[in-house]
Amino acid sequence: MSMSFSFQVEATQGAARAGRMITPHGEVETPVFMPVGTVATVKGIPQDLLEELGVQILLNNTYHLYLRPGVEQIRKLGGTHKFMSWDRSILTDSGGFQVFSLSELRKVTEEGVSFRSHLDGSSHLFSPESAMASQIGIGADIIMAFDECTEYPAERTRTERSMELTLRWAERSKNAFEAHKHEVPWFAERGKKSQALFGIVQGGMFPNLRKESAERTVEIGFPGYALGGFSVGEPREKTAELVANTVPLLPENKPRYLMGVGYPEEIVQYARMGIDMMDCVLPTRAARHGLLFTSEGRLTIKNQRFASDEGPLDPNCSCKVCKRYSRAYLRHLYASNEVLAQVLNTTHNLSYYLDTMRRVRQAIILGENSVSLPVVRSPHLSAT
Numbered sequence: 459m460s461m462s463f464s465f466q467v468e469a470t471q472g473a474a475r476a477g478r479m480i481t482p483h484g485e486v487e488t489p490v491f492m493p494v495g496t497v498a499t500v501k502g503i504p505q506d507l508l509e510e511l512g513v514q515i516l517l518n519n520t521y522h523l524y525l526r527p528g529v530e531q532i533r534k535l536g537g538t539h540k541f542m543s544w545d546r547s548i549l550t551d552s553g554g555f556q557v558f559s560l561s562e563l564r565k566v567t568e569e570g571v572s573f574r575s576h577l578d579g580s581s582h583l584f585s586p587e588s589a590m591a592s593q594i595g596i597g598a599d600i601i602m603a604f605d606e607c608t609e610y611p612a613e614r615t616r617t618e619r620s621m622e623l624t625l626r627w628a629e630r631s632k633n634a635f636e637a638h639k640h641e642v643p644w645f646a647e648r649g650k651k652s653q654a655l656f657g658i659v660q661g662g663m664f665p666n667l668r669k670e671s672a673e674r675t676v677e678i679g680f681p682g683y684a685l686g687g688f689s690v691g692e693p694r695e696k697t698a699e700l701v702a703n704t705v706p707l708l709p710e711n712k713p714r715y716l717m718g719v720g721y722p723e724e725i726v727q728y729a730r731m732g733i734d735m736m737d738c739v740l741p742t743r744a745a746r747h748g749l750l751f752t753s754e755g756r757l758t759i760k761n762q763r764f765a766s767d768e769g770p771l772d773p774n775c776s777c778k779v780c781k782r783y784s785r786a787y788l789r790h791l792y793a794s795n796e797v798l799a800q801v802l803n804t805t806h807n808l809s810y811y812l813d814t815m816r817r818v819r820q821a822i823i824l825g826e827n828s829v830s831l832p833v834v835r836s837p838h839l840s841a842t
C-alpha cells in the first residue's frame with residue numbers, strides 16, 4: 459500500500475511551523491484553519507466558492523452523517539467526497555463530542571456511549587469499533603479516534619478515569635481501523651491508499667495528566683495527534699498554558715490538531731505555539747448571527763451605525779464581499795433576514811480566517827515576526 463498520508467515541516471520560527479500534509483485527496487498547507495461542514499456542507503456557501511477561497515480541507519461530522527443520511531447511504535454513493543462533490547481533503551470528528559453536545563439520555567460504559575438521536579429520539583450506541591466503521595464508510599481522509607471529551611470542570615480523579623478510558627478506546631480505535639482500513643470506498647481508485655487515523659490527547663486541566671495522556675497516546679502511535687478536551691468552557695488562559703506545555707511532548711514530525719478553536723487572535727496564538735491544524739464553527743456560526751470579523755476587530759452588522767455606511771465591511775480585505783458590497787447593504791440584508799446575508803457574511807468570515815492563516819504561514823516562512831492582527835482583549839465589549 460503506497461504512502462497514505464505524509465507531513466513535512468517546511469519552515470520553523472520558534473515553536474511555530476509551516477508544513478504540508480499530503481492526503482489521498484491532495485495537499486494541505488499548514489498551519490491550517492478547517493471550516494466546519496457538519497452535514498457535508500459548509501452552511502451557506504457552495505463548494506466552488508470554498509475552492510475560490512482556497513479551502514484545502516474541511517470537516518464533516520460523523521455524529522450528524524450517521525444519523526442522516528446514514529453511513530451506508532454515503533458509502534453506497536462512493537463516500538463523502540463524491541457525495542458532496544468535494545475533491546480536496548476532508549477530516550471527520552469521531553462523534554463522541556457531538557453526542558455530548560447534542561443528544562439526550564447519554565450513558566457511558568466501557569463498551570461505548572449509548573444515546574438518543576436529537577432528530578427522532580431513536581436509540582444508538584457509538585463505540586471505538588462503530589466509530590471506525592462509520593468513518594471508514596463516510597471516507598474522510600483524516601479520521602479521529604473515538605474518545606471521551608472530559609467535561610469542564612472536573613475533579614482530578616474523574617479526569618484521570620476519563621483519560622484512562624480514552625486511552626483504552628484509542629487502542630481499540632487503532633485495532634479496528636487497522637483491521638478495516640482497506641474498506642474505505644475510494645481505496646482502489648486512490649491507489650490503494652487508506653485514511654489517516656489521529657489520536658486524541660485528553661487529561662483535562664491537569665498538567666501531569668496532560669503529560670501522561672500525550673506520552674501514552676504517542677506510545678500507541680498515530681500519524682497525527684489532536685489535543686481534545688479544550689474549548690469546553692475553561693478560561694482561555696488555562697487553555698493556552700496547557701497547550702503550550704503539551705505541544706512539546708508531541709513528535710515534531712507529525713501534525714498537531716487543536717480541536718474547537720477559536721477566535722482569530724487565538725488561531726494566530728496557537729499557530730505560534732506549534733499547532734498545525736484548528737477547526738471551529740465560530741466564523742460560520744457567528745456570520746449567521748451577524749457577527750463579523752475584520753482587520754479592525756469584530757462588529758455586529760445589524761448595528762444602527764452601519765445604516766448609511768457606504769464603505770466596505772473591511773477596507774483591508776480582498777474577499778469578493780468586501781470588494782463589492784457596502785456595510786449599509788449588508789446591514790439591510792441581515793435586518794431583512796435575507797438568505798443572502800448568511801451567504802455573504804459566511805464568505806467574508808471564512809475568507810478572513812483563511813487569509814489570517816495564510817499570513818501566519820507566510821510570516822513563518824519569511825521569518826517575519828509580525829502578523830498584524832487585532833489583539834482584542836475583551837471580545838464581548840468590542841462586539842459593537
Ligand SMILES: Nc1nc2cc3nc(NCCc4ccc(CCO)cc4)[nH]c3cc2c(=O)[nH]1
Nearest residue numbers: 551552555607686687688689717718739740743
Ligand atoms: N473528538 C473530540 N472532538 C472535540 C471537539 C471539540 N470542539 C470543541 N469546542 C468547540 C466549542 C465551540 C462551540 C461553538 C462555538 C460557536 C460560538 O458559540 C465556538 C466553540 N472542543 C472539542 C473537544 C473535542 C474532543 O475532546 N474530542
